[in-house]
Amino acid sequence: MAEDFEYADQVPPSFDGKAADAGxxxxxxxxxxxxxxxxxxxxxxxYVLYVYAQKTLPPKKKKPVSKxxxxxxxxxQGVSAPGE
Structure with missing residues (x-):
């Protein structure tokens, strides 16, 4: 009966630790x-889009200051306003 199992002393490759590393x-x-x-x-x-926008877009317009x-x-500042 022992002669029936040809590979009885060998470990299958799926359970061998070496096969997992080579995956x-x-x-x-x-x-x-x-x-x-x-x-x-x-x-x-x-970053590329930001640099491109800085080069191509015009500067923002400032809001007009109210009177x-x-x-x-x-x-x-101590300067009298005109018309006073």
Whole structure:
């Protein structure tokens, strides 16, 4: 009966510790590399768009200052407002 089992003293490859290491990349490592890669592409893309916008868009127009505010500022500085 012992002669029937040819491979009785050998461990199957699925249970061998060496076979697990030779399987390739760890799936968790692949997901981590994918997430980090996408995040890096997102950040670099935003920076490139920001630099492009700074070069091409015209500067923002300032809001006009009301006459009331101008009068108040001049009074704070000690200069009399015109027409007084």
């Amino acid at each position: 390739g990349f760890n799936p968790g490592l692949i997901v981590l590399m994918l997430v980090v890669g996408l995040l890096l592409i997102f950040l670099v893309g935003n 009331k505010k101008m009068k108040r500022e001049k009074l704070k």
